[in-house]
Amino acid sequence: MDTKWNSTGPDEGLEQFVAGEVREALKGAEDAPGVVKLRVPGKTAGKLRAAAGLLALVLGVSLVLGSLGQTAGRLAGGADSSSFGPGWWSTDWQETPSFRREMAQRLQAFLSMATGSDLDWWGTASGDTYILSGDGDTWYTWGSMDTATEDITAEDGAAPDADYAADQNLLYQVIGPENELLYSNVPAGAEITSGRELPEGYNFHLVFRHGEVQIRKDGEPVDVYGDGFYTEDALWDVPGYENFTAGEDVAGVTVYMAVRQEPVPYVQLSTDGGARFYNGLYDTYQYIREMQGFYVLRAVLCVLGIACLAVARLLRTDRRRAEARLAALTRRVPGEVWWLAAILALLTMVFSMDPYTGCSPFELWYYGWMDSSLTDVLRLLALLPANTAALLVLVWVLWLRHITRKNTEPDQRWSLLRALSVRARKYPFQRRLSRWNRLALVLICLPAAFWLLVLTRILGISAYDALFWFTFLPLLLSAVVLCWILRKNAALARDIGLLADQVTAIRDGDLETPLDLPADADLRQTAEQLNDIQAGLHRALAEQTRSERMKVELISNVSHDLKTPLTSVLSYAELLRQEPLEGAAADYARIIDEKAHRLAVMVQDVFEVSKAASGQLPVQPERLDFAKLLRQTLADLEGPISKSGLTFRVDLPEAPVMITADGRRLYRVFQNLIDNALKYALEGSRVYLTLKVADGRAEASLRNTSREELPDGVDLTARFVRGDASRTDGGSGLGLSIASSFTEACGGAFRVETLADLFTAVVSFPLSEEA
Known part of the structure; x- marks a missing residue:
C-alpha cells in the first residue's frame, strides 16, 4: 500500500x-x-x-x-483607638464601647450639675476622665480622644442642662437628695423611672441610685460590674465598683436616663434665636x-x-x-521622568495632610508629637500610605519604569542624561548635538527662573499662584516640547553613530549584518541604501570566492587526473633507463626520467596546495617539541646541506618548546624552507635558523641571502611565483605556498620578510599549555 x-x-x-x-x-x-x-x-x-x-x-x-x-x-x-474593645463590631450600636463611653459621660455630666461641683474623685478613680471648670461653667473631656466629647457649657442666663433639654434621643431626670426634681426633659405624660415601660422607641434605661448604676436593655437587666472590681478592661466606666465608689457629694442624687433605640437627627434652638445641629448620640451612632x-x-x-x-x-x-x-x-518617556514622578509622589505622602490626624506625617515628627520609639516610628510609616492617590502613583510609576526597562533593549531606552552627555558620544558630531541639547535646556530653565522672580518680587503675585499658573504650566509645556526635541536629537545622534559604525564594519569585512533602523528614523532610507551596497559587495565577494573555489577544484581535479598517466611515464622511464642504451639515447632516457620526477613532485604539490586552500587538508594536532622537530628536520637533510656549500648557523634552545600542531605537516613546512634556501641562497653564504620564545609564542625564523635580486612588491607565497621567474632551476614555485598553507592549517602564522637580498621566513605558534 x-x-x-x-x-x-x-x-x-x-x-x-x-x-x-x-x-x-x-x-x-x-x-x-x-x-x-x-x-x-x-x-x-x-x-x-x-x-x-x-x-x-x-x-x-x-x-x-x-x-x-x-x-x-x-x-x-488613632481615630478609632477608643472605639475598639468588646462589642466594637456589634450590629447593635448600644453594645459598642463608644456608646458605653457616651452614657458614662452623660451620667458624669448630670451628677456634676446635680452637685454643682467638679467630680474630682471620678477622674482619680477611673484614671481616664478630666473635669475642668471656670467662672461657674463646667465642661469635661474624656480620655485622650475627643470623638465623643461634648461641650456642656451653658450660655449666659441659661439652665445648666440647656444643651440636653432639647435632646430627641435621650430622656433624663435628675433628682436631688431631698427628692426634688432638678433637671428633666421628659415630656408630660411620659415615664422613665421604670425600665420595663419606656416611651415608644426607647429601649435603653440607666438608673443611678445610692451610688450604683442599674441598666436595662430591651427590658432585660445588664451586668454592669462583673466581678465587682474596676480594671482597664471593665465595660462600664461608672462608679459602683468596690474600688471605684461614688463620692459623698452625690449621695442621695438619683439620675434616670432613657436612650432611643435608633437615634434621629434634630435641630436645637439657641437663646438668641439661632439654630444649630447638635446631635451627640446621633453623631455617635x-x-x-x-x-x-x-x-x-x-x-x-x-x-x-x-x-x-x-x-x-x-x-x-x-x-x-x-x-x-x-x-x-x-519607552518614549525619559527614564528621569519616572524617578521625578516617584519622588514627587513620595514627598506628597510625607507632607500632605493626613485625613485621620489633620496633620502631615512630617508635622507629627517635626513638632515632636510622636517620639522616636519603635511604636511611633511604625505609626508614622503606616500614615504614609493613607494618601491612597499618592501611593498608587508611586507604585504605578515604578511599575511602568520596570516594564519599560524589561521590554526595551538598553540602546533603545530614552534618557535625558544620556541625551545631554558629551563623554558618552563616540563621534564629534554626536558630541556637538549633545552640547546643543544642553544649551536648549539652559535657555528654557533660566528664563523660567527669572520669570518666577519677576512675578513674586516685582508684581507681588503669591509664590503659589506664580509657581503654578505662570511658571509651572508654561514650563511644563516647554519641558514637553524640549523633551521631544531632545529625543529627536538623541535619536538622530544615535542613528548617525550606528550608520558610522556600519561603515566601519563594512570596511573591516562584515558584509552579512545589515543595519536595521526604526521605521520612523530620519536616516532609514540612507541605512537601506547602505544595506544595498553591503549586499552588493557580499554578492561580489561570494562570486569571487566561488570563482576561486572553482579554480582550486579544477587544479585539484587536473592534478588527480594527471597522476595515473604520470605514474605510467615514471614506470616506463625507469624501465627505459634499465635498458643498455648508449650515446644520445641514454641521455634522453635520463632527461625523461628527471623531468617526469619533477612533474610528479609538482603535481603532488599542486594537489596539496589545493586541498589546503579549500580547507580539506587533514590535520592531526598534537603537543610536540618545536626545537626537537627542527633538529630532526636538519638531521634528515644533512646530506643535501653538506653538499650545498652553505654554512648553517643554528640557535635552538635546549629546553623543550611545546606547541600544538601536526608534526608531519610542520615537518614539511621546514623541509620546504630549507630546500628553498639550498636552491636560491648565494653560494658560500650563511643560513641562520633560530627559535625564540616571547610573549607566549614560539617563533622560528630562517634567514639567508638570495643568489638573485629579490623583486619588490611580489607575494613570494603565491603559487608558481618562483617557477615563473626561473623554470630551469628544478623548483615548482609552490614551496613557500605549501609552507604558508600548512602553517595556517596547523593553527600557526607564516610570513615572509625581504630586505634587499636578505630573505627571511618566520613561522610562529602559541605555546601549548601543559595538559
Whole structure:
C-alpha cells in the first residue's frame, strides 16, 4: 500500500490530506444556506485576554494597596483607638464601647450639675476622665480622644442642662437628695423611672441610685460590674465598683436616663434665636456605622483585589504581551521622568495632610508629637500610605519604569542624561548635538527662573499662584516640547553613530549584518541604501570566492587526473633507463626520467596546495617539541646541506618548546624552507635558523641571502611565483605556498620578510599549555 499522499512523506502527507479535507468541509458548511458562520477566535481573543490580564493586574494592585493603605492610615491615626474593645463590631450600636463611653459621660455630666461641683474623685478613680471648670461653667473631656466629647457649657442666663433639654434621643431626670426634681426633659405624660415601660422607641434605661448604676436593655437587666472590681478592661466606666465608689457629694442624687433605640437627627434652638445641629448620640451612632462600614468596605475591596490578582496570574502570558505593547509607548518617556514622578509622589505622602490626624506625617515628627520609639516610628510609616492617590502613583510609576526597562533593549531606552552627555558620544558630531541639547535646556530653565522672580518680587503675585499658573504650566509645556526635541536629537545622534559604525564594519569585512533602523528614523532610507551596497559587495565577494573555489577544484581535479598517466611515464622511464642504451639515447632516457620526477613532485604539490586552500587538508594536532622537530628536520637533510656549500648557523634552545600542531605537516613546512634556501641562497653564504620564545609564542625564523635580486612588491607565497621567474632551476614555485598553507592549517602564522637580498621566513605558534 502506498502511504505517500501527494508524493510526500507518510506523516506529513497524511496531515496535509486531513487538513485539506477539513478545510473543504468547513468551507462547504459555511457556504450552505441557513447556516450561521462560525469564527474561531484568534488575534482578537488574544488581545482581549491580554487587555483583561492587564486590567486585572491594575485593579487588583490598586484595590489591595488602596484598602490596606487606608486601613493602616486610619489605625495609625488613632481615630478609632477608643472605639475598639468588646462589642466594637456589634450590629447593635448600644453594645459598642463608644456608646458605653457616651452614657458614662452623660451620667458624669448630670451628677456634676446635680452637685454643682467638679467630680474630682471620678477622674482619680477611673484614671481616664478630666473635669475642668471656670467662672461657674463646667465642661469635661474624656480620655485622650475627643470623638465623643461634648461641650456642656451653658450660655449666659441659661439652665445648666440647656444643651440636653432639647435632646430627641435621650430622656433624663435628675433628682436631688431631698427628692426634688432638678433637671428633666421628659415630656408630660411620659415615664422613665421604670425600665420595663419606656416611651415608644426607647429601649435603653440607666438608673443611678445610692451610688450604683442599674441598666436595662430591651427590658432585660445588664451586668454592669462583673466581678465587682474596676480594671482597664471593665465595660462600664461608672462608679459602683468596690474600688471605684461614688463620692459623698452625690449621695442621695438619683439620675434616670432613657436612650432611643435608633437615634434621629434634630435641630436645637439657641437663646438668641439661632439654630444649630447638635446631635451627640446621633453623631455617635453615625460614627459607629461609618467606622464599621469603612472596615467592611476595605475588606471587601481587598478580597476583590486579591481575586483580580488571581485572574492576572492566570492570564500572565497574555498580560505580558500587553505589557510589552504598553512599554512600546512608555519607552518614549525619559527614564528621569519616572524617578521625578516617584519622588514627587513620595514627598506628597510625607507632607500632605493626613485625613485621620489633620496633620502631615512630617508635622507629627517635626513638632515632636510622636517620639522616636519603635511604636511611633511604625505609626508614622503606616500614615504614609493613607494618601491612597499618592501611593498608587508611586507604585504605578515604578511599575511602568520596570516594564519599560524589561521590554526595551538598553540602546533603545530614552534618557535625558544620556541625551545631554558629551563623554558618552563616540563621534564629534554626536558630541556637538549633545552640547546643543544642553544649551536648549539652559535657555528654557533660566528664563523660567527669572520669570518666577519677576512675578513674586516685582508684581507681588503669591509664590503659589506664580509657581503654578505662570511658571509651572508654561514650563511644563516647554519641558514637553524640549523633551521631544531632545529625543529627536538623541535619536538622530544615535542613528548617525550606528550608520558610522556600519561603515566601519563594512570596511573591516562584515558584509552579512545589515543595519536595521526604526521605521520612523530620519536616516532609514540612507541605512537601506547602505544595506544595498553591503549586499552588493557580499554578492561580489561570494562570486569571487566561488570563482576561486572553482579554480582550486579544477587544479585539484587536473592534478588527480594527471597522476595515473604520470605514474605510467615514471614506470616506463625507469624501465627505459634499465635498458643498455648508449650515446644520445641514454641521455634522453635520463632527461625523461628527471623531468617526469619533477612533474610528479609538482603535481603532488599542486594537489596539496589545493586541498589546503579549500580547507580539506587533514590535520592531526598534537603537543610536540618545536626545537626537537627542527633538529630532526636538519638531521634528515644533512646530506643535501653538506653538499650545498652553505654554512648553517643554528640557535635552538635546549629546553623543550611545546606547541600544538601536526608534526608531519610542520615537518614539511621546514623541509620546504630549507630546500628553498639550498636552491636560491648565494653560494658560500650563511643560513641562520633560530627559535625564540616571547610573549607566549614560539617563533622560528630562517634567514639567508638570495643568489638573485629579490623583486619588490611580489607575494613570494603565491603559487608558481618562483617557477615563473626561473623554470630551469628544478623548483615548482609552490614551496613557500605549501609552507604558508600548512602553517595556517596547523593553527600557526607564516610570513615572509625581504630586505634587499636578505630573505627571511618566520613561522610562529602559541605555546601549548601543559595538559
